[in-house]
Amino acid sequence: MKKTVFITGADRGLGFELARKYAESGDRVFAGRFKKNWHLLDDLAARFPDTLHVVPLDVGNSESVKAAAEFTKGRTRSIDILINVAGVWLSADTGTILDDGFDYDRMLTEFNVNALGTLRVTQALIGLVLESYEKLVVNLSSEAGSIGGCAKDGQPGYCMSKAAVNMQSVIVLNAIRKHGGNVMDIHPGWMLSVIGKATADPDEAFCEMPEGVRYYVTPGQVAENIFELLKNPERFNSDEPAFINSFGERLKW
Ligand SMILES: NC(=O)c1ccc[n+]([C@@H]2O[C@H](COP(=O)([O-])OP(=O)(O)OC[C@H]3O[C@@H](n4cnc5c(N)ncnc54)[C@H](OP(=O)(O)O)[C@@H]3O)[C@@H](O)[C@H]2O)c1
Structure with a gap:
């Protein structure tokens, strides 16, 4: 059965690759566009004029989210899978609590986009999600959000966001489970994308890993994995949302 999928942050990176994968599979895609004058999504929309809708969307802005929801409601009665991909990693929040280098304005942006942006979009679209067959919300989290698995002493803004x-996923699941809804958190792996490249030289991909990092992967590879995982999301069901990597392995909360 063909699905309707809504993807935030679809200009490039993982969001774009997911939009491409679902569109090429014949599913209907609503792809959030943040970046203006960027060709990738336009090219994809030209390939799938009937099934791919480009939706202007700044997840950090409530008015933009509201407008995107209205646009979507005008074109579909349901969304099977909402995939919250949009995110920022603002490298300036480095240093430790022992330094004076924390940049609180950048941390606020990370919180507004990564955490509140995800919540805004989910709230605006949850009605359409619960009208669907799959009723699934997928949040792109990170190993950086794992408290139980944390060995970092810096990057508090991104990690806290x-x-x-993750906490938001539990709260949303508690509210929608009784309506048949489901929520998953996925850590994509260390991807060679804009965010990934901020910390890694792409020319040196697949060479020495920073301590604790298992692999570099391309957004396209991760999109393939996530696409496969989301064919049977119920196998990860439990009392809490699944918090898994893109190979389906569970992470510590
Ligand atoms: N890359 C990694 O290694 C890694 C690891 C763990 C988790 N993640 C998470 O995986 C997700 C995808 O990451 P990625 O590597 O594909 O990153 P990416 O290439 O930087 O893509 C993120 C997308 O989100 C968009 N975006 C930024 N701010 C936005 C806003 N306010 N509203 C709507 N869209 C916005 C970006 O637009 P612009 O291009 O215009 O900025 C971009 O298209 C993110 O949530 C990230 O935190 C990534």
Whole structure:
């Protein structure tokens, strides 16, 4: 059965690759566009004029989210899978609590986009999700949001924003489970995307890993994995949302 999928942050990176994968599979895609004058999504929309809808969307802005929801409601009665991909990693929040280098304005942006942005979009579209067959919300989290698995002593803005995404997933699941809804958190792996490249030289991909990092993967590879995982999301069901990597392995909360 063909699905309707809504993807935020679809200009490039994982969001774009997911939009391409679902569109090429014949599913209907609503792809959130943040970046203006960017050709990738336009090219994809030209290939799938009947099934791919480009939706202007700044998840950090409530008015933009509201407008995107209205646009979508005008074109579909349901969304099977909402995939919250949009995110930012603002590298300036490095240093530790022992330094004076924390940039709180950048941390606020990370919180607003990664944590509150995900919540805004989910709230705006949850009615359409619960009208669907699959009723699934997928949040792109990170190992950086794992409290139980954390060995970092820096990057508090990004890590706290992703931990907040995880908490949000539990709260949303508690509210929608009784309506048949489901929520998953996925850590994609260390991807060679804009965010990934901020910390890794792409020319040196697949060479020495920073401590604790298992692999570099391309957004296209991750999109393939996530696409397969989401064919049978119920196998990860439990009392809490699944918090898994893109190979389906569970992470510590
Ligand atoms: N890359 C990694 O290694 C890694 C690891 C763990 C988790 N993640 C998570 O995986 C997700 C995808 O990451 P990625 O590597 O594909 O990153 P990416 O290439 O930077 O893509 C993120 C997308 O989100 C968009 N975006 C940024 N701010 C937005 C806003 N306010 N509203 C709507 N869209 C916005 C970006 O637009 P612009 O291009 O215009 O900025 C971009 O298209 C993110 O949530 C990230 O935190 C990534």
